[in-house]
Amino acid sequence: MFNEILQKINIREIIFLSFFVRIASLILYPSKVLPDTYTYLKIGEEIFSGKIIQTPLHMPGYGIWMFLFNFITQNNYGVIIGDIVISCLTVYVIYLLSYEIFKKKEISIISALIFALYPFSIFYSISALSETLFVFLLLLSILMFYRNDFFYGSLLIILSIYIKPTPDIFAPFLILIFSLVIKKYSFKKSIFHLCIYYTLYILLLSPWWFHNWKKYDGFVRINLSGGYHLYSGNNIKNKTGGGIGGIDVDHSKIIERFNLEYKVYQFNKEGILTERASSDYIKSDKVFKEKAYNYILEDPNRFLKVSIKKFYRFWSFVPYAKEYKNLTYSIISFVSFGFVFFLSMIFLLQNFKSYFYKISPLLIFIGLITAIYTLTIVSLRYRYPIEPIMIIFASFSLKRILKFYKLL
Numbered sequence: 582m583f584n585e586i587l588q589k590i591n592i593r594e595i596i597f598l599s600f601f602v603r604i605a606s607l608i609l610y611p612s613k614v615l616p617d618t619y620t621y622l623k624i625g626e627e628i629f630s631g632k633i634i635q636t637p638l639h640m641p642g643y644g645i646w647m648f649l650f651n652f653i654t655q656n657n658y659g660v661i662i663g664d665i666v667i668s669c670l671t672v673y674v675i676y677l678l679s680y681e682i683f684k685k686k687e688i689s690i691i692s693a694l695i696f697a698l699y700p701f702s703i704f705y706s707i708s709a710l711s712e713t714l715f716v717f718l719l720l721l722s723i724l725m726f727y728r729n730d731f732f733y734g735s736l737l738i739i740l741s742i743y744i745k746p747t748p749d750i751f752a753p754f755l756i757l758i759f760s761l762v763i764k765k766y767s768f769k770k771s772i773f774h775l776c777i778y779y780t781l782y783i784l785l786l787s788p789w790w791f792h793n794w795k796k797y798d799g800f801v802r803i804n805l806s807g808g809y810h811l812y813s814g815n816n817i818k819n820k821t822g823g824g825i826g827g828i829d830v831d832h833s834k835i836i837e838r839f840n841l842e843y844k845v846y847q848f849n850k851e852g853i854l855t856e857r858a859s860s861d862y863i864k865s866d867k868v869f870k871e872k873a874y875n876y877i878l879e880d881p882n883r884f885l886k887v888s889i890k891k892f893y894r895f896w897s898f899v900p901y902a903k904e905y906k907n908l909t910y911s912i913i914s915f916v917s918f919g920f921v922f923f924l925s926m927i928f929l930l931q932n933f934k935s936y937f938y939k940i941s942p943l944l945i946f947i948g949l950i951t952a953i954y955t956l957t958i959v960s961l962r963y964r965y966p967i968e969p970i971m972i973i974f975a976s977f978s979l980k981r982i983l984k985f986y987k988l989l
Contacts, residue, residue: 592676592693599672599697603665607707618709621647622657633796637805637862641789642743643711657709664713668706671717671969672697674724679973681727682939691976696969700917705965712965715744719966726759726942734759735778739785746803747966751949753778758942797862805862808869814891814958815873815884822890822959823901891959895951898922900961914961921968924975924982932977943970 617639624641625648627634634641650659672693679692696702705712718741725734738752756778760771786802793801813819877884894901898919899911947967954963 590690590694592673592690595676595690595693595697596669596672598694599669600665602698603668603703603706606703607661607665610707615708615710617711618647620644621709621711622651625649625651633792637797637866638809639806640743640746640804641792642740643714646714646744647709660709661707664706664709667717668702668713671702671713671720674717674720675969675973678720678724678727679976681724682936682973683977685980688973688976688980691979692973695921695972695976695979699921699968699972700913701965701968705962710962711744712962715741716966716969718744719748720969723755723942723946726756727763729764731756731760731774731777732781735774735781736785739778739782742786742803743789746806747950747953749803750953751946754949755942755946758945762938762941799863801863805866808866808873810957811873812869812876814956815876815887817876819887822887822894888955892951892955894959895954895961895964896922897961902960918968921971921975924978925971927978928974940974946970 620636620639621644624634624636624639624644625646628641628645629648634644646663647660650663651657653659654662675696676689676693680686680689683689702713705716718737722734722737722741725731725737735752735756738748738755742749742752753775756774757771760766760774761768766774790800790802793799793804797805814822898915900906900914905914947970950963950967954960
């Protein structure tokens with residue numbers, strides 16, 4: 582039965598289904614305006630009015646994306662329509678990436694179908710948050726690396742840094758793994774691929790460096806969120822492993838404490854530094870890092886315990902955020918992510934040796950993303966870039982299960 586369905590269905594139909602489900606979800610469950618959405622709106626307005634971006638904690642890419650689509654539609658639904666289209670294109674990227682790994686059309690179709698109906702992918706596509714565009718660029722860059730295109734792979738992963746800075750940490754490692762392990766190039770050729778990456782890196786990020794130099798009167802390569810996030814996840818008030826604000830950390834107390842002790846930081850309730858001397862921004866980032874490192878070194882056992890809690894929260898099947906911590910969201914999250922998690926674990930347990938070299942960049946990607954947020958702050962949002970990879974792994978297991986029970 583399922584075999585006939587998989588043979589008849591094609592990727593165009595899945596993409597259409599994906600679009601229909603997202604539009605229906607937008608109509609039935611209009612998206613709430615979240616705090617980050619306001620920040621992105623402001624970033625876009627500041628850039629296109631020729632002003633300096635005020636927040637030191639965000640990259641400008643999604644703000645630009647949001648402004649352009651909202652300008653076209655003359656309302657705030659423009660960016661959501663843009664994100665829905667990108668989410669549908671991600672369905673196709675997952676289809677291609679799955680085929681690149683396993684060379685089996687059935688697994689590719691299952692991967693695309695799961696992602697098309699995956700509640701988290703639907704939610705982010707209609708929430709005006711940066712995750713949808715970020716994941717699209719990241720997955721497309723990985724697809725390019727698998728296809729031996731290190732120029733466009735590097736280009737895309739650098740563009741993703743303009744959305745979220747996380748790839749800045751692991752991109753060089755990913756390129757080396759693809760070059761040395763997957764494509765089996767010599768070390769000299771792999772260094773050449775890194776040179777391509779860093780050449781594009783300098784060319785594409787130099788406008789942002791120029792902006793930051795004007796703003797901070799000094800060189801800031803990415804942004805100044807590193808110290809803030811590190812401290813938020815590693816301070817004496819953080820008992821549960823949560824991140825900025827919310828039910829986990831009394832954010833106002835952290836701000837009050839820093840203002841009392843250092844008298845150079847002024848934050849509003851969203852954690853955005855207010856306008857002061859530009860040097861204060863850089864100094865505050867350094868002191869946040871210093872305080873976090875001191876906290877870690879004072880009691881490594883305490884740091885380890887909190888890190889374990891953060892690791893658990895990162896891989897939690899249910900949300901921790903207060904606004905989503907109810908029975909409906911918990912069931913949807915538990916069933917959808919739980920399904921993907923267990924099937925992907927089955928794949929790894931049964932096929933780790935067989936596919937180790939083929940999937941090694943993806944495993945390193947998953948490991949580095951997990952480590953970065955375990956050491957800083959945790960939110961289920963930050964796990965989302967990993968989930969499409971897990972869906973591809975899960976699809977392999979699902980195909981085998983269906984075949985075992987003669988349903989395929």
